[in-house]
Amino acid sequence: MSNLGNILMEKDYEVLGRSFYDRSDVTIIARELLGKILITRFNGEITSGRIVETEAYNGAVDRASHAYNNRRTNRTEVMFGKPGTAYVYLCYGIHHLFNVVTNREEIPHAILVRAVEPVTGIDIMQDRTRKKVLDNTLTRGPGNVSKALGIFRYHTGLDLIESEIQIVDDGLRYKKKELAVTTRIGVDYAGPDALLPYRYIVKENPYVSGKRK
DNA sequence: CTGACGATTCACT
DNA sequence: GTGAATCGTCAGC
Numbered sequence: 001m002s003n004l005g006n007i008l009m010e011k012d013y014e015v016l017g018r019s020f021y022d023r024s025d026v027t028i029i030a031r032e033l034l035g036k037i038l039i040t041r042f043n044g045e046i047t048s049g050r051i052v053e054t055e056a057y058n059g060a061v062d063r064a065s066h067a068y069n070n071r072r073t074n075r076t077e078v079m080f081g082k083p084g085t086a087y088v089y090l091c092y093g094i095h096h097l098f099n100v101v102t103n104r105e106e107i108p109h110a111i112l113v114r115a116v117e118p119v120t121g122i123d124i125m126q127d128r129t130r131k132k133v134l135d136n137t138l139t140r141g142p143g144n145v146s147k148a149l150g151i152f153r154y155h156t157g158l159d160l161i162e163s164e165i166q167i168v169d170d171g172l173r174y175k176k177k178e179l180a181v182t183t184r185i186g187v188d189y190a191g192p193d194a195l196l197p198y199r200y201i202v203k204e205n206p207y208v209s210g211k212r213k
Numbered sequence: 214c215t216g217a218c219g220a221t222t223c224a225c226t
Numbered sequence: 227g228t229g230a231a232t233c234g235t236c237a238g239c
Binding site: 071073074075089090091092093094153 | 231232233234235236
Binding site: 144 | 218223
């Protein structure tokens with residue numbers, strides 16, 4: 001069930017390559033990210049977590065996306081860049097939310113990582129989040145994910161294949177019945193697009209945020 | 214330049 | 227369940 005305490009050895013996984021991200025259906029990639037491991041290595045501090053909740057943002061045609069209608073600004077520009085790039089932005093003036101850019105250049109698809117299950121460096125994550133009690137909120141919710149893994153707005157634009165932030169495959173595969181799809185959280189402003197089934201979760205995982213249906 | 218607001222979280226009632 | 231925190235971003239003037 002849980003891999004808490006396991007040490008992640010480099011021989012045990014493969015870094016996801018460009019072709020993983022360079023695909024046209026953002027919802028398929030969002031679903032396939034479940035079970036992959038998000039790793040950060042900042043200043044020799046290694047932390048990682050298994051992705052258990054994601055949301056797809058379908059670019060120009062998705063009212064919930066920052067790039068709706070191909071809106072290009074300083075902030076959204078990275079979404080028009082290479083697949084496999086980090087898009088990190090500040091939300092509510094407090095939270096740094098981490099996204100993965102997908103599809104080819106000029107197509108601004110992105111996937112929000114909303115929750116991970118801690119794998120490596122739990123003590124470091126606890127320090128970063130200043131949580132006195134170690135519980136499921138450590139990496140539950142997109143704000144907490146970034147805080148625990150040490151990801152900030154200035155990391156936007158990093159290449160997830162080469163940089164201090166990587167996503168890897170250690171071979172774990174969830175069964176179909178372990179997964180669920182729901183509407184996205186916090187996108188009521190998107191009108192009809194708020195009803196799209198673009199949120200992917202590992203059903204029974206305690207780190208998944210919000211509703212489970 | 215200004216004002217409104219957000220892909221959230223947490224403490225409180 | 228309600229509301230505050232807190233600031234970069236963006237549209238509009």
